[in-house]
Amino acid sequence: MKTVYTIFFSPTHTSQIIADVIAESLEAENEIQIDLTHGIPENKEKINGGWAVIAFPVYGGRIAETAVERFKQIRANGTKAIICVVYGNRDYDDALVELQDLATAQGFIPVTAGAFIGEHSYSRPGRGIAENRPDKNDIDIAFSFGEKSAKKMTELQDIPPVLLIKGQRPYKEKGPKTPQAPITNEALCTQCGHCIDLCPTYAISLGDALVTDANTCIKCCACVKECPNEARIFETPYTDLLHSKCNERREPELFYAQ
Ligand SMILES: Cc1cc2nc3c(=O)[nH]c(=O)nc-3n(C[C@H](O)[C@H](O)[C@H](O)COP(=O)(O)O)c2cc1C
Incomplete structure (x- = not known):
């Protein structure tokens, strides 16, 4: 078989x-x-x-x-x-x-x-x-x-x-660690917990509000792309840079x- x-x-x-x-x-x-x-x-x-x-x-x-x-x-x-x-x-x-x-x-x-x-x-x-x-x-x-x-x-x-x-x-050397994580738009977040389940490194937890541990977050953006309420935001200068420079x-x- x-x-x-x-x-x-x-x-x-x-x-x-x-x-x-x-x-x-x-x-x-x-x-x-x-x-x-x-x-x-x-x-x-x-x-x-x-x-x-x-x-x-x-x-x-x-x-x-x-x-x-x-x-x-x-x-x-x-x-x-x-x-x-x-x-x-x-x-x-x-x-x-x-x-x-x-x-x-x-x-x-x-x-x-x-x-x-x-x-x-x-x-x-x-x-x-x-x-x-x-x-x-x-x-x-x-x-x-x-x-x-x-x-x-x-x-x-x-x-x-x-x-x-x-x-x-x-191999190419890894860059220095730059801890950073998505933030939550509290007005849009319904605390449904979907992002907690999605996160591959278990970086998100829910207390009174959602907390994301920037040291554990790998910036994969799964939570940003899949939040049903578009409440997760990750802004990085790379978005504009890659959008303009890596479009071929x-x-x-x-x-x-x-
Ligand atoms: C922290 C980080 C670093 C990345 N570095 C590169 C890179 O060096 N070159 C590149 O073309 N894409 C890079 N990407 C984009 C991912 O390789 C790409 O989105 C990939 O499709 C994600 O795979 P997945 O959908 O299986 O999670 C990076 C993404 C993240 C989150």
């Missing part, structure tokens, strides 16, 4: 969409989803056999740190993998080579790799950054990438240990073991 493990961390769902489309193209008889967005699902730390699709977002040219921490608790034993990063149309810098190294260290064998584009966390209505991506074109590319990856995983006998992927080692459409980049 062909089992496909779909592993992702995806606060605003773009990485999840890419992972799901690729997994669908693999025609698994058994699909096991390992969603790391809110932690590590129970009994999912060990993976045996099968194929894996792994997709994580790019934060600051690297893989989102929370994804790395959680993924490090998963072990495989030679499972062939399709590795993907999803970024907001600026750049993915060294995130894909970082994922290649990380996946290998965790016992996966990366066979193909892709960098896809998703709507930027800081995209706002009227100041869009890769708005509504992945779109139909991205989905079609992801699906056919999955089909070609399946062929590679089936046919390649000796998979070279290192794929030729765009990116540098040592980038396309997915795909890499295959030869």
Whole structure:
């Protein structure tokens, strides 16, 4: 029985969409989803056999740190993998080579790799950054990438240990931590608690009002994008900057073991 493990961390769902489309193209008889967005699902730390699709977002040219921490608790034993990063149309810098190294260290064998584009966390209505991506074109590319990856995983006998992927080692240095978090428009907030459930790092709590711990917040903007009352606000100069400077459409980049 062909089992496909779909592993992702995806606060605003773009990485999840890419992972799901690729997994669908693999025609698994058994699909096991390992969603790391809110932690590590129970009994999912060990993976045996099968194929894996792994997709994580790019934060600051690297893989989102929370994804790395959680993924490090998963072990495989030679499972062939399709590795993907999803970024907001600026750049993915060294995130894909970082994922290649990380996946290998965790016992996966990366066979193909892709960098896809998703709507930027800081995209706002009227100041869009890769708005509504992945779109139909991205989905079609992801699906056919999955089909070609399946062929590679089936046919390649000796998979070279290192794929030729765009990116540098040592990886781009992480910028300094700048604690900041969305604020709440009290006039619009109904204290429904949806944002508390959505937050991947459990940074939001409810006392007399909503409180967000800026040291725990990863600025993923899930709460901003999904608040039913538009009561969560995260303003950053990056929204205007990226909206004006990173508006040239980038396309997915795909890499295959030869
Ligand atoms: C803190 C932070 C840093 C980010 N850094 C980058 C970046 O370096 N390059 C880029 O193109 N997009 C960057 N993004 C945008 C995300 O990579 C993009 O929105 C991605 O689609 C989010 O994935 P998700 O929908 O699976 O959560 C960043 C987003 C956040 C929140």
